[in-house]
Amino acid sequence: MSFINYASREINCKIVYYGPGLCGKTTNLQFVYQKTAPDAKGKMISLATETERTLFFDFLPLALGEIRGFKTRFHLYTVPGQVFYDASRKLILKGVDGVVFVADSQEERLDANIESMENLKVNLEEQGYELEKLPFVVQYNKQDLPNCTPLEELRELLNPNAVPEFTACAQTGEGVFETLKAVAKQILLELKKGGAGA
Amino acid sequence: MLQPQQNSFVMYDEEFQRISAVIEKLLRESNAKVIFLVDKNGQLIAGCGETEHLDTTSLASLTAGNIAATGGLAKLIGEKEFSILFHEGEKDNIHISIVAQRVILVVIFDHRSSLGLVRLRVKKASDELAIIFQDLAVKAAEMEKTGNADSPFAEITDDDIDNLFS
Numbered sequence: 001m002s003f004i005n006y007a008s009r010e011i012n013c014k015i016v017y018y019g020p021g022l023c024g025k026t027t028n029l030q031f032v033y034q035k036t037a038p039d040a041k042g043k044m045i046s047l048a049t050e051t052e053r054t055l056f057f058d059f060l061p062l063a064l065g066e067i068r069g070f071k072t073r074f075h076l077y078t079v080p081g082q083v084f085y086d087a088s089r090k091l092i093l094k095g096v097d098g099v100v101f102v103a104d105s106q107e108e109r110l111d112a113n114i115e116s117m118e119n120l121k122v123n124l125e126e127q128g129y130e131l132e133k134l135p136f137v138v139q140y141n142k143q144d145l146p147n148c149t150p151l152e153e154l155r156e157l158l159n160p161n162a163v164p165e166f167t168a169c170a171q172t173g174e175g176v177f178e179t180l181k182a183v184a185k186q187i188l189l190e191l192k193k194g195g196a197g198a
Numbered sequence: 199m200l201q202p203q204q205n206s207f208v209m210y211d212e213e214f215q216r217i218s219a220v221i222e223k224l225l226r227e228s229n230a231k232v233i234f235l236v237d238k239n240g241q242l243i244a245g246c247g248e249t250e251h252l253d254t255t256s257l258a259s260l261t262a263g264n265i266a267a268t269g270g271l272a273k274l275i276g277e278k279e280f281s282i283l284f285h286e287g288e289k290d291n292i293h294i295s296i297v298a299q300r301v302i303l304v305v306i307f308d309h310r311s312s313l314g315l316v317r318l319r320v321k322k323a324s325d326e327l328a329i330i331f332q333d334l335a336v337k338a339a340e341m342e343k344t345g346n347a348d349s350p351f352a353e354i355t356d357d358d359i360d361n362l363f364s
Binding site for chain 2: 006070094
């Protein structure tokens with residue numbers, strides 16, 4: 001749910017990065033953080049365990065500039081990917097405006113991707129959302145690794161509705177901004193469709 | 199946008215002024231250091247007091263996360279919600295409460311105030327804020343009904359969006 005503030009002339013939107021454990025959600029955010037000008041970003045917050053596994057969420061506020069006189073801010077969140085943190089994942093999806101699904105392209109993580117995608121749908125439905133109606137993009141991460149599932153197969157299993165999709169290597173940053181841009185664009189177009197009062 | 203959850207939360211100038219007046223009064227009357235209002239989704243709505251040295255965006259997001267987690271705990275034990283949270287520090291304390299089941303009121307205070315005083319004043323301010331948010335909801339619903347002819351976003355172009363990332 002975007003927050004349109006006429007008093008401060010700001011639009012705030014929430015983007016959630018979803019996906020199985022260790023697929024690179026936090027790495028996506030870290031890259032965005034590193035490559036963004038200091039005046040355009042806030043502090044990145046990571047609520048993680050001692051072994052750097054996300055415990056609750058990562059949070060990165062981004063100010064992208066103005067549209068029609070309104071400052072456009074995106075709040076980027078990641079969910080904890082590990083299966084047993086499901087209660088936390090549900091909370092983070094509250095009020096989401098757009099979702100990025102980060103898939104781990106490695107063969108051995110194929111089942112984990114499918115399970116996470118199903119979990120995303122179930123958790124969204126619990127909040128009254130339908131994935132098909134939300135701004136949504138899919139990122140096939142870790143494309144630099146040798147043991148990737150062929151793209152065709154990933155596409156068939158994870159993106160049957162052919163939403164915008166990107167291959168990526170979040171560690172080097174390949175595909176990271178393309179993914180973010182695609183979901184942000186969908187969110188703004190949704191805002192255009194709905195108008196300010198919708 | 200058919201689902202209510204996807205609706206935008208809109209803040210207008212008039213209500214923003216009224217909200218600011220209420221929290222500024224609360225700041226004075228409770229002897230607090232900082233007060234801010236956060237949407238349950240983590241968006242900062244308004245703030246006052248010694249906010250200049252504070253990262254209010256992060257505070258807003260973490261407060262919402264905190265409320266969401268505590269709300270999850272509440273449900274697990276069969277409560278609807280925990281409407282007040284209190285964190286006591288060595289110097290500063292945080293009092294967090296839910297207003298009108300929708301927004302989160304955060305009061306940061308030190309030894310110049312007390313938990314009792316803050317609770318008392320927050321209760322009164324919450325009632326006033328609830329009325330404003332009710333008005334805001336009515337106004338937003340009316341705006342929706344009358345259409346969005348004057349929406350500043352109806353005219354967004356692909357170029358506008360591309361420019362954000364240039």
